[in-house]
Amino acid sequence: MADPTGFLKYPRRDMPKRPIDERVGDWREVYADVDPAERDADVSEQATRCMDCGIPFCHSGSAGCPLGNLIPEWNDLVRRGDWEAAAERLHATNNFPEFTGMLCPAPCEAGCVLSINQASGGPVTIKRVEQAIADNAWERDYARPECAEVITGKSVAVVGSGPAGLAAAQQLTRAGHDVTVYERDDRLGGLMRYGIPEFKMSKKRLEQRLGQMRAEGTRFVTGCEAGVDVTVPRLRERFDAVVLAVGALNGRDDTTTPGRDLDGIHLAMDHLVPANKECEGDGPTPISAEGKHVIIVGGGDTGADCYGTATRQGALSVTQLDQYPRPPTERDEERSPWPTWPYILRTYPVHEEGGQREFAVGIERFVPGTGDDAGHVRHIDLRTVRVHKDPASGRREVFPVGDEVRRIPADLVLLAIGFTGVEPMRVLDDLGITLTPRGTISCGADWQTSAEGVFVCGDAHRGASLIVWAIAEGRSVASAVDTYLTGTSELPAPVHPT
Ligand code: SF4
Known part of the structure; x- marks a missing residue:
């Protein structure tokens, strides 16, 4: 049972940051290195600020978390010091909580009822609690590989290794499918690797998850452009389904302001x-x-x-x-x-x-x-x-x-004026993929594109959006692909195509 007056006892405290003079001199994360025991005690107090609302707007409704994160549940487990159970509840809805902990702008905190009244001291530091649970899970080995118990004999190609592609790949591998992720860059991670600066999220967090996924059986091929280095006929021959998680990296340009063609x-x-x-x-x-x-x-x-x-x-x-x-x-x-x-x-x-x-x-x-x-x-x-x-x-x-x-x-x-949809790609042409007027990949209610057995998720479907939406779509498309391959699925589908 949560403490309904916790927010009156403890002020909101965000993740401590390193001094500005120090952090602008290097590329390391802006947040301070804090002793894990001190961090856990401090975050436990922050979790105590959660009232466990009857209707928790933080994880439901239009302003809440699209992953449906069980926020009051893990807040209460952290308050009671049960970090292992908190890690289990957090990972039940989010494959990569350290990515969202570091990168998500936290619609959940905007949805928290404590954000309504400034006298409350502000919303629960949900992002900080999430990050601490994830860090704690890696430190205490609670984030172990979850290998499939049954192998289905079906195979899936995932094109793109950003957060949507990785979430889809992990869910499908855990469901027993043989999953190969193709990445055209020389390293894995998509936008998390080459779009997000190190000071915002250390690449070691990405490597940790990739290690977990490899141990679970997901295969990765880098420096391989789908449609070119692995052709569409080869993809069709080798795989039972394809997931396109190619992002929406077509940068919007300024085509009207005089002088745009100058160098610099x-x-x-x-x-x-x-x-x-x-x-x-x-x-x-x-x-x-x-x-x-x-x-x-x-x-x-x-x-x-x-x-x-x-x-x-x-x-x-x-x-x-x-x-x-x-x-x-x-x-x-x-x-x-x-x-x-x-x-x-x-x-x-x-x-x-x-x-x-x-x-x-x-x-x-x-x-x-x-x-x-x-x-x-x-x-x-x-x-x-x-x-x-x-x-x-x-x-x-x-x-x-x-x-x-x-x-x-x-x-x-x-x-930095936005993106206009997916980049031109041979794989989309050769698969015969239909685009929306916004330049994203269109799909039906089952996430299937205009090409049979080819699915889409993440920014490629939604347009440039939050990392939490990419993970939610990756999880949802995995459920759809699992159903397509086996006739049924127990994988969760937190969101639906719009
Ligand atoms: Fe806790 Fe805020 Fe969610 Fe209520 S809305 S359950 S106080 S985090």
Whole structure:
């Protein structure tokens, strides 16, 4: 039985971070190394803040966890110090809780009833409890391989090794299928490997899980592009089903602003991928922010990753631009009694490390240097803008406000303005896959694409989204594939195709 007054006894305490001066000097995770016993005692107090609500909005409803994580159950187990049972309950709904613990923006905390009233001290630190359970599980060997008891004789190819592909592969392997994951890059992990910087999540967490999956029997083939290095006829001949978890990495470009073709202007992933490869020991990135005035266009997660990367590369200045107005930093109690997430300002640890953010601004033009420098961006002209979203069509329009134009220095501009769907791929053409108008892969209610026996999950289906949705879709598609192959499935399906 939870302590209904725990939140009155203990203030909310987030995961402690390393000092800013220290962490901007390296690529290690921003969070402090804490003695495990101290961590467990502190997190136990945080878990005590959970009231075990009759209707736990943290793991149900539109604002809660798409995985259906059993949050009040494991909060109570942590409160009582039963970390092994907590690990079992956490892994019952989430294959990779350390990935979500480090990377998810926590819709569960927005859904927590304690987020409604600031006098409560804020929502339960669900993410922190989740991360501590996962760390504890690895330290005490509670995250052991779960090998299938029965082998089905069926085989599945999973194309892509991001969180959706890995979740699907692990579920299908545990259900007794022979699963091979194909990854075109030289290392496994998809966006978690080359999109997410080391300071946000150490690759050792990824390696731990990959080790567990190998021990369970999942096979991995890297440096192998499906449709090219392993052809579609070969995939069809060798496997009974195929899961496409190829992500949605077609970066949105700025095709209208004058000066876009100047040197020094890049898509965000063109900055992040080589920077992350450098961290893996692959040699210096060709797009470093060192000694440069850096402008990041776009106020989302990818922009924040560029922000922290540019800071660590030694940028002269870092400025992140957002077309939307600055949201309030706290809920406006006068205006509404309801939680305002995501309408309050989202900040990331990187925003504490220097640099600045500008809101309600748009780029009028990219300005070149002079003389020999005339082909390179050196400034941008900014003006105040207002964004109007048509409620009927969802179309966004951006209008200038006033006549004032400001010029600020810009030696490196990174466009983090979203993604437009899956990249062109031979495997999609050769399979005859139908795309949606949004550039994602269309599927039926059973996650099956226009190609018989070929399924889709994650960003490739949903469009660029949260890691927690990728894992939820990976788990769900595994259930659908299991049903397709065997006629029935006991695997959970937490979400359905939209
Ligand atoms: Fe606990 Fe908050 Fe979930 Fe209620 S909504 S069960 S207080 S985490």
